Amino acid sequence: MKRFLIILMIAATALLAVGCSKESSKTDTPATEGETKLHTIQPDDADAQPEWAPVDCDIELRNTRYVYAQSTDFLTFALVGKTDEDCELQFTIDEVTSGMLSQQDASTEYFLSLDGQKLRGTVSFSDDFGKIYLKGGYTYDEMCALATKIRGL
Numbered sequence: 642m643k644r645f646l647i648i649l650m651i652a653a654t655a656l657l658a659v660g661c662s663k664e665s666s667k668t669d670t671p672a673t674e675g676e677t678k679l680h681t682i683q684p685d686d687a688d689a690q691p692e693w694a695p696v697d698c699d700i701e702l703r704n705t706r707y708v709y710a711q712s713t714d715f716l717t718f719a720l721v722g723k724t725d726e727d728c729e730l731q732f733t734i735d736e737v738t739s740g741m742l743s744q745q746d747a748s749t750e751y752f753l754s755l756d757g758q759k760l761r762g763t764v765s766f767s768d769d770f771g772k773i774y775l776k777g778g779y780t781y782d783e784m785c786a787l788a789t790k791i792r793g794l
Contacts, residue, residue, distance in 0.1 A: 692733060696710030697793030699755045702734075702764070702773060709751065710773075720788045728784045729776035730791075739770040749755040755790060 696718050702710035714734050722728030751764040753775055761778030779787065
């Protein structure tokens with residue numbers, strides 16, 4: 642019985658030594674105190690497809706007089722780009738809303754509002770009005786923070 646307990650203690654000690662070793666196979670450096678970790682990870686490949694996520698916030702497409710799309714009309718969004726100059730938010734919207742937007746006057750100036758606050762940047766659309774693009778007005782880090790809010794995190 643004593644031999645069994647001694648072997649068990651040696652095995653447990655060996656497992657603890659291996660599990661608690663300071664070496665790590667991770668290449669990431671941990672966040673230091675006061676450093677903020679972003680929920681959005683910069684893509685490695687410039688040709689990578691956008692990672693689409695559901696919209697889970699109070700967002701609207703509007704102009705100074707009317708609301709053209711509400712939160713329920715926004716289906717998904719993605720953060721595209723890697724630098725301050727090329728990053729943009731892309732949103733997909735439902736077919737009814739895209740059809741309505743295609744009928745609007747081309748000179749209408751739109752903006753997006755998030756939780757009642759007007760977002761900076763330029764709003765544009767895909768040819769079929771199925772996507773909304775928000776570009777400019779924010780750095781890449783600020784766009785990541787917006788993406789985090791839009792995800793509802």
